[in-house]
Amino acid sequence: MEIYRDSKLILEINDKDVNLQVFNEKISMPEFNNVCKLNPRVKITDFIALKKLLNLDSTEKTKIGELKEIYELDISKDEMVAYLKIYLTNSEIDRDVDKVKTDIISFLNSKNILEGINHELLNSDIPSCKKFVVATGKAPISGENAKLVYYKLSERKVKEGTDGNMDFYDVKLIDNVEKDDWIGEKIPPTLGINGKTLFGKIVEPKPGKDAQLKYEKKSVYENPENGNYVLRAKFAGAVKFDGKKIGVDNHLVIHGDVDYSTGNVDFDGYVTIKGTVADLFSVEATKDITIEGKMGIGAVKFIKSRDGSVSISGGVNGKNTTKISAKRDVYLKYVNETSVVAGGDIHISQYSMDSYLEGKKIILSPKNGRIIGGQVKADHKIITGSIGNKFEKKTVVNVKGFERVMIKHELDSIEIILKETIGKANKLKRQLEIFESNKSRLEEKALNTFRALIINYDNIMDEIARTNIKLDHLEDMLKTRGDGEIKIVNGVYPKTVLEIKNLQRKVNDLMSCSFYVKDNELHLYD
Structure with missing residues (x-):
C-alpha cells in the first residue's frame, strides 16, 4: 500500500x-x-x-x-508515570480527534493501566510525535511525624514603661500550675495514605516518625486522651523546662507576709510572697523567689536564691542590713542601702542609692535610672541614665573588663566543640529512630542497648544546652563596646570614680558621655 x-x-x-x-x-x-x-x-x-x-x-x-505502532508507551521503573508518544500527524489527529482519544484510552486499558489517566490533557490539544505524560499513579502521602507541645514558660523580659522606667511588674519568674493541669502533649505520628501504581498496586506510604515526651516522672504523669498523650502535673507547683525535660517543682505561695506568723522561709523549690518580708526575717529557696508586694521590703536579713533568680516588685530599703543574692538574675524596682550580688545580671527600674551591686551586667533604666553613692561592680557592662548627683555624692563604678581576642578565641573553640557535639547527637538520634521504628520486634539485649542510647542522648543534649548558655554569654560580652563599657545616657556628676580594666577616671565636672576601654586606653563617646 x-x-x-x-x-x-x-x-x-x-x-x-x-x-x-x-x-x-x-x-x-x-x-x-x-x-x-x-x-x-x-x-x-x-x-x-x-x-x-x-x-x-x-x-x-x-x-x-x-x-511503527501508532502508540508508543514508556513506563517509569516505579510504575507511577506513563509516557505516550503518538505517531500521527497533527492533521491526522485533528481529522478524527474523538476516535484518537477513544483509541488512546482503549490502548492504555489494554496495557492494564487503569489509574490516573490524564483526561484533562486528552480533552485539550493532543501532541503529535512528542512524548507526554498520559497517566500518573496516585503517590502515597507520607505520615506526619509526632508533634510534641510543651507548656510555654513566660518570657523573662523587662519592658520600658511610658514613664521611661523599666516595668518589673510584668516580669514573671514563676509559671504556676495546679494538680492535674496540662503541661504538655504528644500528637502521635500518622501512618500516611496509601498510593496506587498505574496498574492498581498498593504503594505503602512512609509512616511518620515517633517522638518521646521528655518529662520528670516524679512530678508529671502521662495520660492517653482523645488519641493523644497528655502530660499533667502530679501536684501543684511551678513549671520548669530546660528545652529537654519538663517538670513541676515545689512552689510555696505565701498569700500574706513573711513575719512572725510564718517564721523565716527556707524552701526547696520556688517561692512566691504576695505581700512583703518583715524586717530581720529571711527567705531562702533553691529556685526563683518572687516578692509581689508593691511596698517592697525593708531591713530584712537576707533574700537568697541558690539556683534561680530574685524579683522584688516594690524595691528595697535595706538600711545597710539587707543582703540579696541569686545564682541567676535579680530584678528590683529600686534599691537603697542594700547589698545585691547576682551570678547573672542585675536589673533596676529606678535607682540604686548607697548600695553595693555586683553582677555580670548592671542595667538600670537608660532614661531615668540613677546610681547614687555606693559601689557598683560588673564583669563587662553597666547601663544607666546617670551616675552621682548634683550634691556630688561619691560613687564608685567598676567594670572588670575582658580580653576581646581571648573571648573570640574561646567562642570559636566552643562553637567547634558544639558543632561536633551536635553531630554526635544527630547520629544518636538517627540510631534511636531506627530502634524506635522496630521497637515492637526488639529482643531484650537490643532493648537494653536502646535504653542506654536514650540516656547517652539525654546527656549529650544536656551538654548542648549548657554550651549554648555559655555561648550566649560570650556573644553578649562581644556586643560590649571595647573591652568593657559604662554607658551613661544622661550624665555623670563630680566625685564619681569610673574604673574599667584598672583604668580609672575621676570626674570633677558634670559630663554627658559614656566610657569604654580599647587598646588599654579609656575612651569617651556620646
Whole structure:
C-alpha cells in the first residue's frame, strides 16, 4: 500500500515493512526527512540501503525500515508515570480527534493501566510525535511525624514603661500550675495514605516518625486522651523546662507576709510572697523567689536564691542590713542601702542609692535610672541614665573588663566543640529512630542497648544546652563596646570614680558621655 508518492519517489507499506523506490534524480537527506515527517510511523532500520537509493545507486524497490505502532508507551521503573508518544500527524489527529482519544484510552486499558489517566490533557490539544505524560499513579502521602507541645514558660523580659522606667511588674519568674493541669502533649505520628501504581498496586506510604515526651516522672504523669498523650502535673507547683525535660517543682505561695506568723522561709523549690518580708526575717529557696508586694521590703536579713533568680516588685530599703543574692538574675524596682550580688545580671527600674551591686551586667533604666553613692561592680557592662548627683555624692563604678581576642578565641573553640557535639547527637538520634521504628520486634539485649542510647542522648543534649548558655554569654560580652563599657545616657556628676580594666577616671565636672576601654586606653563617646 502506497503511503506517499511524488515525482521522485514512492513510499509504500507491505505488511510491517517500509519499502522505498527512487527514480529520475537524487534526493537529499533533508528532502527525505520532510517526507518522513508526513509519515511519522516510518522507522528507518537500514541506512545503507536508504543512502544507495537516495544517491540513485539503486532504483529497485527496497526495504529501508518498518512501520511503527501508532502508540508508543514508556513506563517509569516505579510504575507511577506513563509516557505516550503518538505517531500521527497533527492533521491526522485533528481529522478524527474523538476516535484518537477513544483509541488512546482503549490502548492504555489494554496495557492494564487503569489509574490516573490524564483526561484533562486528552480533552485539550493532543501532541503529535512528542512524548507526554498520559497517566500518573496516585503517590502515597507520607505520615506526619509526632508533634510534641510543651507548656510555654513566660518570657523573662523587662519592658520600658511610658514613664521611661523599666516595668518589673510584668516580669514573671514563676509559671504556676495546679494538680492535674496540662503541661504538655504528644500528637502521635500518622501512618500516611496509601498510593496506587498505574496498574492498581498498593504503594505503602512512609509512616511518620515517633517522638518521646521528655518529662520528670516524679512530678508529671502521662495520660492517653482523645488519641493523644497528655502530660499533667502530679501536684501543684511551678513549671520548669530546660528545652529537654519538663517538670513541676515545689512552689510555696505565701498569700500574706513573711513575719512572725510564718517564721523565716527556707524552701526547696520556688517561692512566691504576695505581700512583703518583715524586717530581720529571711527567705531562702533553691529556685526563683518572687516578692509581689508593691511596698517592697525593708531591713530584712537576707533574700537568697541558690539556683534561680530574685524579683522584688516594690524595691528595697535595706538600711545597710539587707543582703540579696541569686545564682541567676535579680530584678528590683529600686534599691537603697542594700547589698545585691547576682551570678547573672542585675536589673533596676529606678535607682540604686548607697548600695553595693555586683553582677555580670548592671542595667538600670537608660532614661531615668540613677546610681547614687555606693559601689557598683560588673564583669563587662553597666547601663544607666546617670551616675552621682548634683550634691556630688561619691560613687564608685567598676567594670572588670575582658580580653576581646581571648573571648573570640574561646567562642570559636566552643562553637567547634558544639558543632561536633551536635553531630554526635544527630547520629544518636538517627540510631534511636531506627530502634524506635522496630521497637515492637526488639529482643531484650537490643532493648537494653536502646535504653542506654536514650540516656547517652539525654546527656549529650544536656551538654548542648549548657554550651549554648555559655555561648550566649560570650556573644553578649562581644556586643560590649571595647573591652568593657559604662554607658551613661544622661550624665555623670563630680566625685564619681569610673574604673574599667584598672583604668580609672575621676570626674570633677558634670559630663554627658559614656566610657569604654580599647587598646588599654579609656575612651569617651556620646
